[in-house]
Amino acid sequence: MTNNTGSLGAVDAAMALTFSLDGETFAVPVQHVREIIDPLPITDVPNADQVAPGLVNVRGAIAPFIDLRHRLGMRPAVLRETSRILVLELTLEGEMTTVAMLADDVDDITETTSADLETVPDLGVRWPTEFIKGVAKKDGALVILLDVQTAFAPKPSH
């Protein structure tokens, strides 16, 4: 499946997982998503960057916990019943890294085609546009496709 979407994605359509953060709907390409699990206890890492404030135990492997809300300038998360942890696999600084992030809710898997995507106008959003690949309309609502490489980068580019 990964192969399939990967090759298609470059040209035309890509499957993306949508989730919500602070009322907005975001999407990440499904090939980066390893699993979706219930919230886990987080161990604080002292003196860490607020983007990666802690560690979690994902089935025996230790993964950094990424606070995407902090990076996007949102309010700190409040755990709800629908909250889930997304476990993503990313290549960061040339290294395969498994990271965990908290979403308020996980919605759906959706297909985005490059035709659907629009670039984000600089002033239309309150978060840095470099984290965003584009915006698509799905069933009348906006879906913000994240650029995982910049959104999860250990050191922000700006």
Add this chain to the structure above:
Amino acid sequence: MNAAVDSFVEEATDILDGLEKILLELEADPTNTGTVDAVFRALHTLKGSGAMFGFASLARFTHPFENAYEQIREGTAKVTPEIIQLSLASRDHLQRIIAKGPDAENSDIQDPTSLKLVEKIDVLIADQTTRNKSTGAIRAHSTQSQRFLITFKPHESDMRNGMRPDLLLAELEGLGEAHVTCSAAGVPPLRELDPTVCHFCWTIELTTSAGRDAIDEVFIFASDSAVTVTPLAPDTIDMAISQPAPGMERNAIGSGRMLKSDENLTAAPPKSDSVRVQAHRLDELMDQLGELVITQARLNRISADLDDTSLAETTEEIERLVTGLRDATLSIRMLPIELVFGKFRRVARDLSAELGKHVQLLTRGGETEVDKNVIDSLTEPLVHIIRNSIDHGVEAPDARLSADKPERATIVMQARQSGGEVLISVSDDGAGLNAEAIRQRAVSRKLIDEDQEVTDEQLHQLIFEPGFSTAEAVSSVSGRGVGMDAVRRVIDDLRGTVEVKSQPGRGTEVTLRLPLTLAIIDGLLVRVGNNPFVMPLSTVEECVELPPDETARQSGRSILRIRNKLVPFLRLDTLFGFERVENDDRRVVITSVDGRRLGFVVDEVIGQHQTVIKPLSVYHRGIEGLAGSTILGDGSVALILDAAAIVKRAQAAVRTAA
């Protein structure tokens, strides 16, 4: 590359490593016949197996060198410094040839480096041998042609082991005029035919001037095969009637000696009962073991919760087994440090020759065992240290003489185990560090203030500061410290420490302290606030109570008196920016780092914990004071503290505050 070629490359690499060592030994003691034999055997094995696995150019290149050492063995040539130099260069070249992989089919191109080296060795040996009359005589004998009848039947397993009869036959043909007949008499009916066995046998009538030895050499790696070599009466009139006796004698001596060297050859590789395992398989084993240790911790916890006697017994039993398995697995990964030390004899030799200094490198404690991953990372920092010693520490010969020192400098590399650590020191008897130059440099780099009082000892450690010594200028001014920050970086990554001691005019000693293993450690589990942390037990000396008046003290003083010794301490919650939890019963974990004692205030000492170290991700790797993370029995994640780094961090904080 197929598996056979891979294993040849591995073995050849081992042989070349050994060869370098033997050549350096030979340089020290040029008349030792045992060493000469060893060189010959190494070359011979390379040539033979190289040809067998398709490294034809390697075999061709090795041949003249093997010949040269044969001459030396026979006493018709002598070991000279030029020969050693050339042999070392050839060894390096062989390494390059092997790295290139097997030759393409039928390629006959010799690269220019090979040709040049071969020409040099030929000239060197020829020079010596023409001066030697008896050699001339023997060479004359060997030019006489002899006839041999050779029968050759490969052993059942030979084909499976990758032997190529065609190559052997081609090699025979290369010795002279060969008439080869093949017999298919041994081929069984198709039903019984095993296609992996060679059923043919060959008869070769060979007319050659190369002598019996050369034939034996062709078959040296076909020792399982049935080979007979029978000398025939010469059918040519080349051999003068007046000379039959010497010819026969040569033959007799030849085969006699060959017999002897045959014994040597079989005796040469010490019969080891070891198994070659690829490193990644060991890593996998280690990973699995790590998971097992973590699961074990969970089981312990469940067992404690359930409080069932039979479960507790079984759990204890499993714990004992897991600990045994851990120790056994860790010991597999331990290698003698001699493996790295060996490389440095060459580095020291080449560098001292290049710089015109006389240096001898002595190694001690090479049998000390260290984790393979540690060994792999050690080469680079040790090269830096030795380079520094020779380049900047050791004085020029005349300067040494006028300072009443022996002209030849001595560098000692020493390894020993101390508790959970391995200590590796490199000491020289050179000029020592120039404290004044370091001070100036440190002031200009703003590492210290101009009027700051710093002891020489503290000054010396500054050579490890990043950016201290990247500039060329420092080596000409202070005469020390190129790339020492790189050394410290590697050692830090290995969770080790490095320190330097120096006495002006007497020499310098750099000591590396490294953990025995990188994967699993015994740790002390503590709690700071609500967060669990693990401290490596190897750094912990003792735990004491924090006296209540110290908790209340606000004066900023943080020193404890333990058995009449003053020990400074740090509050981990302050250091980590945690909110302080009200607690009247704090503990201080006293650690010893680089011989200095320092206490860490924690809220609770939970107990000993076998800790599987998981490296931190790119997000957290740069945080000072954290050595990794681990999973506890209840599934939560704990961070592993790096006491040494925290001490440094605290000192830096004090420095900036002051």
